[in-house]
Amino acid sequence: MTTALEVRGLRRTYGSRVAVDSLDLEVTEGSVYGFLGPNGAGKTTAMRCILRLIRPDAGHVAIFGDTDPVQQRRHVGALIETPRFYEWMSGKDNLDIACAYAGLNAKDVVPEALMRVGLQDRGDDKVKGYSLGMKQRLGIARALLGKPKLLLLDEPTNGLDPQGMKDVRDLIASLAADQDVTIFISSHLLYEVQAVATRVGIIRKGHLVAEGEVEELIAGGDELEVEVGSPELPKLREAIDAISGAEWAGAGADRRQVVKLTHIDVPTFNRQLVEHGVPVAELVGRGRTLEDLFLELVGGTEI
C-alpha cells in the first residue's frame, strides 16, 4: 500500500507552550483517517503544519512521497476550520480565484464542484448571503477542485444541519470508495468519524496517544457489554449475580439492565438466564464506541 501522508517527529511550539510534539502519523492511500483530540490538543496546528501554513519547529512531512511543499500541494485539497471567502463576490467567482491559483480551467471544473455539494443553483449569488452550512459546502467544493488525491478536512461538518452532515458523510464515503481519495479528517463528532474512518489517531496535549484501525481499537479485548430486558427484574438481577462471568453494571435504556460479560459469550449467557428461569424479552449487544475509547484515553476531557 502506498503511503499518502507520512509525518515524522512533527513539533511546533508557541513560546513555552508545546502545541504539537514528536507527532508521527502514517496514512495509507485510499483510507479515511480520523484525527481526534480534545479542544487545544494540537489537531488544527498539526494540520496547518502539514500544509505549511505555519512553520513546524521540527519534523518531516511527505505526501505521496513528495517532500517539497509545492509538489505536495498538487495532491492536496484542504478545508481548515470554517472556510473563509471573498464575501462580496459570488460563490462561483470565489472558486474561479481558487482555480487561477491551482492552474485549473475554471470553466471545466467549477460547475462540477458546485454540483457535487448541491450549490449549482446558488453559485452566482454573493457569498455574504450564504448560510454557514452553504459556506461549509462551498469550502468543500473548493477543496475538491482539481480532484485531489488527499483531502485534509478540519471539522468539515461545522455549521451543517443533520441532512447536511449526512450528505458530507456520504460524500466522504463516496470519495474514498469510488474515487480512491485518501481522506484525513479531524472532527469532534466522534460518531461521525466512527461512521466514515477506517483508521484513527487520537492526539492529546500534542502527543499521539492511540492509533490504529477503528475496529481493532473499539474491539476492547475480552470484555463485552449487553443490555437485558425482562419483565421480572428481581429474578433477572439474581440470575446475573449467579452466572459466572456476568456482572451487573447498572440500568440501561428502557428499563433494561447493563451486564458486563467476561469470558462468556452472549448465547451462553442467554441460555444460562433461561436456565435460571428468567424470561428474556430482549438482549442487545452494546458495542464499545469510539467515544468510549476516546474518553478512556483523554480522561473525559471536554471535546
Added chain:
Amino acid sequence: MPKQLPQMIMAELRKVLSRPTGWAGPVLSIVLPSIVVLGCLIVADKQEAMMQENPLVATMINIEPYTVVSWSLRTRNFFLMPMVLLLVTAQLFAGERSNKTLRSLLVRPVPRWSVLFSKFSAVTLYAGACLLITYLVALLPALLLFEGETELGGVSLGFLASWLSDAAFIAIAALVCTFTTSVAWAVVGVVIVMIGELAARGALEAIEFFGQTWAGRTLEYMPGNALEAWKGFDEAWSAPGFGMLVGMLVVLGGAALARFQRTDVP
C-alpha cells in the same frame, strides 16, 4: 516560476476591481485631470484680461499642453491616489490575513513568494492603468484646447517614473503589512513610516545647514527623495532618480518577500 502566475495576477486584479476602493482609482484618474483641465481653461481665459492689466504676471502664467499634463500628474500624485493605493494594498495583504482568505491561496500548488508577487503585481498594474487613464484624460484636451509646447517626452517619462514610484510605495505598504493583520494598522503604519522619513529628512537638512556635508549626501539617498523623483522627470531624464526608484523597489520588495516567507498564516 508557476505557469499560472498570469492567471493569479488577473485573479488579484479581479478582487481589487470588485470592491468600491478598487473603483476609486479609475474614478480619481478621470476626475482629477478633468479638474486640472478645467482650472487651466479658467486661468487661460483670465490670462487675456490679465495681459491688459498686468502683462508681466500674465506672461509668467503660461498654460500650454505641457503644463496641463504636468499639473495633472502632480495633482494625481498628491495624497488621494497614494491613499487609494495604500488602501488597496492593505486590503489585499493585511486584509486577507485578517479575514483568513489568504489561507486558501497558500494551500494551492504555488510557491509562497508567487502569492505575494501576484498581489504586488496586481496593485502595480492597477496603479499603471490609473496613470494611463490620467495621462489620456489630461493629454487629449491639452492638445485640443491649448496652444504652445507640445513636446511631452519629459512629462511622459514623469508618468513612467510615477509608476515606479507607486510600485516602491506599494512595496513599502506590503512590507508594513507583513507586521500586521489589520488594514487600519497597515494604513497607520505606512503613514507613520512616511512621517518618520519626513522628520529624518528635516533633521538631515538642519544638520546640513550647520555645515555637515555628509548629511546633505545622505539626504539624496532617503526613500522620500526616490518616491518624489517623478518631479524631476517632467523636465529632464534623471538617471540617479530612476536608479534610486528601482533600487528602493528591489530592496523593499525583497524585504517584504523575506518576511512573508517566514510569516505564519494560521
